[in-house]
Amino acid sequence: MGEITVNGELSFTFPDRFRIMSEAEMDSMYRDSNHDRAGILDETNQTVVVVFWHKAGRFVSKLAGSKEICRASENRISKRLSKFGYVFDGFYERKICGLDAYGFRHRYVRQGIEYTSEITVLKKDRVTYTIYTYVGVEVGDVDTMAVRDIVDSMRFI
Secondary structure (H helix, E strand, C coil): CEEEEECCCEEEEECCCCEECCHHHHHHHHCCCCCCEEEEEECCCCEEEEEEEEECCHHHHHHCCHHHHHHHHHHHHHHHCHHHCCEEEEEEEEEECCEEEEEEEEEEEECCEEEEEEEEEEEECCEEEEEEEEEECCCHHHHHHHHHHHHHCCEEC
C-alpha cells in the first residue's frame, strides 16, 4: 500500500499498482501549471485519482458551499469535455472524512478510450478539495471499487 498527503492535511492510501504522478504529468494532463494538486495513476488499468485544493479568503469562503462549487464545476467540465462526447450521469452526496461532500458522475471518450469519472467537492474550513477520479470503462467495476476504497481511506491528519 502507498500513501500520499495532500496540502499537508488530507491523507489517503492506495494499492501498490498505483504510483504518484509527477507535477509535469499533471501539467500535461490538465494543460496548466497549477501545482496545488496531487495525484496517483494506474497506467495498466487506466485509472487516475487527483486531488486539487484551494484556500479562499474568509469572506469568499462563506459565499459558496460544496454543493454550489460542485454545480459550477459540472457546468465548466461539461463545456470543456463537450467535444469528447460528455455525458452527464447525475449528482450525488456522500461523506468524506466525516464532512458533507457533493459530486457528479459523467462519461467521455479521450484518445479512443471511454472513461467514467466522478468529481467530488468538500470543504474544510476555508479550503476546498476537489477529487477527480477517472476509470477506463474497459476495467469497469473492479477499478470503480478500488477508487471508492481510495476515497473512503481519506482522512485529515
